[in-house]
Amino acid sequence: MGTTERKESLRYLFQRVIEPLGYKFTPDEELADFLLEQEVGLEQDHGAPLCPCQLRTGKRPQDMLIVCPCIPFHRKHFDAMRRCWCGLFVHQDVTDPDSLEQFAPGGG
Amino acid sequence: MWHEVARLDEIAAGGMKDVRAGGHEICLCEYEGSVYAVSRRCGHQNAPLDQGALEGWVLTCPLHDAQFDIRSGANLSWPIDHDMGNGPQPEPVERWFRLEKRLDRMTRVHDLNTYGVRCHAGSIEVDVPATA
Numbered sequence: 232m233g234t235t236e237r238k239e240s241l242r243y244l245f246q247r248v249i250e251p252l253g254y255k256f257t258p259d260e261e262l263a264d265f266l267l268e269q270e271v272g273l274e275q276d277h278g279a280p281l282c283p284c285q286l287r288t289g290k291r292p293q294d295m296l297i298v299c300p301c302i303p304f305h306r307k308h309f310d311a312m313r314r315c316w317c318g319l320f321v322h323q324d325v326t327d328p329d330s331l332e333q334f335a336p337g338g339g
Numbered sequence: 340m341w342h343e344v345a346r347l348d349e350i351a352a353g354g355m356k357d358v359r360a361g362g363h364e365i366c367l368c369e370y371e372g373s374v375y376a377v378s379r380r381c382g383h384q385n386a387p388l389d390q391g392a393l394e395g396w397v398l399t400c401p402l403h404d405a406q407f408d409i410r411s412g413a414n415l416s417w418p419i420d421h422d423m424g425n426g427p428q429p430e431p432v433e434r435w436f437r438l439e440k441r442l443d444r445m446t447r448v449h450d451l452n453t454y455g456v457r458c459h460a461g462s463i464e465v466d467v468p469a470t471a
Contacts, residue, residue: 237416240416275417278419
């Protein structure tokens, strides 16, 4: 199994999930490639392409909530930020991801 | 050697169909108007791939979720361990999963064989080696 092929297939499969949710891949190609590569490694180690920027709990029900794309599980938070935590996905109308701030709803 | 294996109207858009030709078990896959042919048996543990899921050009095995590219036959992901849940399992079950995990680490996932496909007069033909 090659990392390049897996990155391509994850990108393909994710696209089919995020588009109906109103999201797209970040236009920052270097960031997208880096994050997908981390997910390939996490998938090899843990069996699922987990979010690279979230801590695993070791408890399956909790860890399944950070399997990428985790947008459905954190929709309210991501819609407020107009991006996901690690920035792999942004709202479809976002053209400059660097202008977005990462924050928690309610100022937390 | 070319074998007629199915009719075009026997495979749905985005669907799969298992066929036999020259001693080979083959899984036909339809993707965006084209038919692809790969070996029907998973490169991990031989499960019938036509019972799995086809998402575009990514074919997922029904047994351990190994994924393959139907265009090239390339293995795309490792199989996924069974979910054992969070609580303790009966000892025989724990023992079995420990054995399975150990063997899985030594198991290699092979790419799928791919076969030439041509469509002629409503029929699907697959090119398989004559010495099957």
